[in-house]
Amino acid sequence: HAKKSGRNTFRAYRKGMDELIEKRRALEADIERGLERGEFELYLQPRVGALDGAIVGYEALVRWKHPERGMVQPGDFIPVAEVSGKIIELGEWVLTEACRLAAGFPDNLHISVNVSPVQFRHPQFLDRIESILSMAEVSPHQLELEITESVLIDDDQRARLILGHLKTLGLRIALDDFGTGYSSLSYLSRYPFDVIKIDRSFVSALGTEETADAIVRTIIDLGSGLGMRVVAEGVETVEQAGYLSAAGCDELQGYLLGRPQPVAQVDAEISPTVAAELKRVARLSAHR
């Protein structure tokens, strides 16, 4: 009896696996078609100076306008695109499109692009970046690449060489989602980051979990001490913005400052009320 039920469980498991594999294959083919038919779009989310709320740049966040499924969020297709290798093609489209957009920006605004670890590890990664840059009429300092801690773990030497080369091309490098990976603090001094982005999870815990306040302060001091710009992600309330600004965080990003928007709808300024509040907090902390 036990044997039989075991067999049934296994059968159910196999069926589940088959369905999963089938779903994934369909999605892969779908991504390919989506690229051919121009179904992908970049949304832009502003990043602002913490003292005055002035926009300093935008993060490009990919969206998929699927003909049947509607708007698909990156969390639902980036992981599949990574496993299947489709992220290479998609990532090149994102980079090309981001460069095209940045070329139309004023010189003091940058655009920030997320680079998947799979892209980063691809043998042709540097060549592709160079050729995309040479085709676009964009100054390299207007392009920032966001990478996550996971790319630093496997191949220390290669990661360092690639990052160094990207720096010599004039690009800026940001360490995204800082605090969520396994990297040690020494990574920060070993690699040439210009920017470090404090993960949203710490920002949203500000004021509710005591440890979050301490962690955020420590990251800001560390990043600043190493000469990097420190950016907070996922800022949703004025209280969070005030705390971060007073603690010395350089830039803020989050729904409070602006949601990711289609390019045509992107605002050149943040809400006047929020900007005024940032300036008020900045004056207060300058007097302390």
Ligand code: C2E
């Ligand atoms: P990320 O790079 O950490 O991007 C920030 C994510 O947080 C975005 O989600 C953004 O919409 C969201 N966000 C921003 N402000 C707030 C806020 O105040 N509150 C909350 N709750 N969320 C906020 P999104 O657009 O869904 O992207 C998710 C992740 O997908 C990104 O995380 C990034 O890792 C990846 N991704 C997005 N676009 C690309 C891309 O073009 N290429 C690659 N390789 N990955 C991408």
Ligand code: MG
């Ligand atoms: Mg990012």
Ligand code: MG
């Ligand atoms: Mg992030």
Ligand code: MG
């Ligand atoms: Mg993230």
